[in-house]
Amino acid sequence: MAAQVELFLQTLIAGFLLGGLYALIGLGMALIMGVMRIINLAHGDLMMVAMYLAYWLFTLLGVDPYISVFVVVPLLFLFGCALQKFLITPVMKVESILPHNQVILTVGMAMVLSNLATVFFTGNYRSTPVNYASNAWYLTDYWKNAPIELSLSMPWSLSFLCAFIITVALWFFLTKTDTGKSIRATAQDIDAATLMGVNTNRMRMLTFGIGSALVACAGCLFIPIYYLYPALGKQFTNIGFVITVLGGMGSTEGAIIGGMILGIFESMTATYVGMGWAPLGRFAIFVAALVFVPGGVASLIRRKRLGR
Amino acid sequence: MKKLLLGLLILFLLLLPFLGLSSYIMHVLILVIMWSIIGMAWNVLGGYTGQVSFGHAAFFGVGAYTAGLLYYHLGMSAWWGIPICVVVLTAVSLVVGYICLRLRGAYFALATLALGEVCRVAAENMVWFTQGNLGILIKERTWIGKTWYYYVILLLAAGSYLLIKKVMESKLGYYFVAIREDQDAAESLGIDTTFYKTIALCISGVLTGIAGAFYMNYMGYIDPGIVFSLSDISILTVMVVMVGGVATFGGPTMGALIMVFLAEIVRSTPKIGAAHQTIFGILLILIIIFLPNGVVGDFRKIVKFFKPKRTRA
Numbered sequence: 001m002a003a004q005v006e007l008f009l010q011t012l013i014a015g016f017l018l019g020g021l022y023a024l025i026g027l028g029m030a031l032i033m034g035v036m037r038i039i040n041l042a043h044g045d046l047m048m049v050a051m052y053l054a055y056w057l058f059t060l061l062g063v064d065p066y067i068s069v070f071v072v073v074p075l076l077f078l079f080g081c082a083l084q085k086f087l088i089t090p091v092m093k094v095e096s097i098l099p100h101n102q103v104i105l106t107v108g109m110a111m112v113l114s115n116l117a118t119v120f121f122t123g124n125y126r127s128t129p130v131n132y133a134s135n136a137w138y139l140t141d142y143w144k145n146a147p148i149e150l151s152l153s154m155p156w157s158l159s160f161l162c163a164f165i166i167t168v169a170l171w172f173f174l175t176k177t178d179t180g181k182s183i184r185a186t187a188q189d190i191d192a193a194t195l196m197g198v199n200t201n202r203m204r205m206l207t208f209g210i211g212s213a214l215v216a217c218a219g220c221l222f223i224p225i226y227y228l229y230p231a232l233g234k235q236f237t238n239i240g241f242v243i244t245v246l247g248g249m250g251s252t253e254g255a256i257i258g259g260m261i262l263g264i265f266e267s268m269t270a271t272y273v274g275m276g277w278a279p280l281g282r283f284a285i286f287v288a289a290l291v292f293v294p295g296g297v298a299s300l301i302r303r304k305r306l307g308r
Numbered sequence: 309m310k311k312l313l314l315g316l317l318i319l320f321l322l323l324l325p326f327l328g329l330s331s332y333i334m335h336v337l338i339l340v341i342m343w344s345i346i347g348m349a350w351n352v353l354g355g356y357t358g359q360v361s362f363g364h365a366a367f368f369g370v371g372a373y374t375a376g377l378l379y380y381h382l383g384m385s386a387w388w389g390i391p392i393c394v395v396v397l398t399a400v401s402l403v404v405g406y407i408c409l410r411l412r413g414a415y416f417a418l419a420t421l422a423l424g425e426v427c428r429v430a431a432e433n434m435v436w437f438t439q440g441n442l443g444i445l446i447k448e449r450t451w452i453g454k455t456w457y458y459y460v461i462l463l464l465a466a467g468s469y470l471l472i473k474k475v476m477e478s479k480l481g482y483y484f485v486a487i488r489e490d491q492d493a494a495e496s497l498g499i500d501t502t503f504y505k506t507i508a509l510c511i512s513g514v515l516t517g518i519a520g521a522f523y524m525n526y527m528g529y530i531d532p533g534i535v536f537s538l539s540d541i542s543i544l545t546v547m548v549v550m551v552g553g554v555a556t557f558g559g560p561t562m563g564a565l566i567m568v569f570l571a572e573i574v575r576s577t578p579k580i581g582a583a584h585q586t587i588f589g590i591l592l593i594l595i596i597i598f599l600p601n602g603v604v605g606d607f608r609k610i611v612k613f614f615k616p617k618r619t620r621a
Binding site: 033037038039041087090091094095096097098100101103104105107108109110111112114115116118119234238241242245249274276277279280282283286287290291294 | 354355358360362407408410411414415417418419421422423425426429430432433488538539543546550554555582583584585586588589590592593596597600601605
């Protein structure tokens with residue numbers, strides 16, 4: 001019995017920590033989704049780029065992955081802004097039959113990024129061997145005769161903490177600053193925002209930049225605990241859009257909750273069903289969300305607020 | 309005049325195997341025709357009805373596995389896969405349509421993207437049923453030469469083309485286009501949008517599945533990584549139609565011709581072979597920016613682009 005409880009709690013902790021990082025990926029995607037009304041299918045590949053940057057900073061210059069956040073994030077922010085400015089904005093002006101051209105464009109970007117990474121860095125798996133990778137805190141160290149044993153991995157907790165701080169910082173940015181408010185206005189109603197004097201094109205660019213920066217953060221936080229290979233982007237893009245659907249298209253608080261749910265759910269499937277089935281569990285939750293709560297968590301929150 | 313040209317084209321296609329082309333060229337041609345079926349199928353859903361799918365590998369793979377599993381488990385000829393996959397894929401399309409097509413916009417694109425991946429993972433993990441990553445191998449090939457395969461796929465392609473043309477010229481086709489242009493307006497005119505979108509999905513899914521079943525027969529070997537591949541099937545399908553021309557009859561065939569030959573050329577060039585996805589990606593980006601309606605749809609634009617140059621020179 002104790003062993004069962006132990007396993008369950010340990011899985012829950014792992015899922016919770018993973019969920020924090022997933023939330024960061026989902027946040028970036030939800031933000032882009034909210035403002036630009038497109039799904040960014042190059043999201044995971046931007047993360048892959050950030051992870052390679054962090055990896056090379058660590059291998060060549062010995063910069064700790066957590067410190068490389070301060071280098072990688074601004075770089076990816078600029079990269080995201082450039083992508084929006086030179087690729088996506090021109091496509092928005094082009095007239096075509098399909099409304100989804102911008103989404104297909106992001107697919108093209110994803111193909112180029114992941115393939116270039118394969119060409120330049122080969123398909124080998126890489127990781128950053130930080131010396132604190134296997135450090136952990138154990139419950140029995142603090143509570144001598146605890147009935148169960150639980151452990152908390154140090155890099156995982158550190159990553160979770162960083163993700164939490166960044167999320168709070170983003171919340172402050174979006175609710176308290178002028179730029180943040182303009183971004184939210186653009187997301188709510190683009191025409192009204194333009195009429196109120198918001199430079200919506202600039203906001204779009206900023207949003208794509210911030211979205212890339214957020215996923216870059218997630219990349220830097222993932223690299224001490226995960227491994228890295230060029231095709232990794234696809235998997236995280238999938239995770240990102242499952243979170244956005246789960247949370248409600250374009251809702252930031254929904255993305256956080258969605259990320260948490262997905263993290264815990266995935267960790268549960270990995271423990272109780274099998275590692276290989278985790279993507280299927282992800283899809284199951286995605287279908288469930290589509291069928292039962294098509295508006296995502298955000299619609300539930302809204303319903304509660306409106307008292308319906 | 310037009311009828312004469314069409315007749316000549318049909319005659320040319322029928323006599324093609326007698327030109328003594330090498331079996332490699334025949335192989336490429338068979339792939340071109342197969343891809344034009346998949347492209348036409350995608351076009352019904354994506355081009356005419358406006359529901360962009362990023363997961364046609366799911367339909368392709370299910371079709372291929374239907375044929376393969378019939379052979380592997382029941383010992384039937386894999387050619388039975390072609391008629392039987394019609395039933396299987398109608399069922400699959402109905403389920404997928406019921407779940408995803410009630411919602412509009414990005415949801416469908418996302419759901420199909422996930423669908424393709426999920427089929428791959430399922431096929432990899434259900435080892436007792438699909439042999440997992442080992443794949444399915446047909447030991448007895450029906451024909452050794454390519455000629456008969458060529459005629460079979462040509463027949464299938466002609467059938468698909470006629471079917472799609474018939475559908476698009478009927479009332480159904482107008483419903484599809486109405487849904488693409490404005491779903492609210494279509495609904496207010498009394499079109500049951502979910503129902504007609506599901507029909508479009510069924511047509512699209514079944515035709516793609518037939519191409520998949522043919523692929524199983526033709527190649528003789530499939531595994532989840534090949535037939536459920538995101539970049540090599542799903543995205544390539546989108547590219548075939550985008551390059552050729554969205555919502556045009558000739559577009560998918562044109563796109564298949566360009567993409568398959570391009571893929572063969574790029575892959576066989578030693579230095580840039582590894583970077584073929586980069587080249588495809590850049591091509592996709594350029595097409596979307598400069599020729600959003602594809603080579604066929606924006607043919608006038610291309611002509612215009614080249615004309616002033618000629619006069620200057």
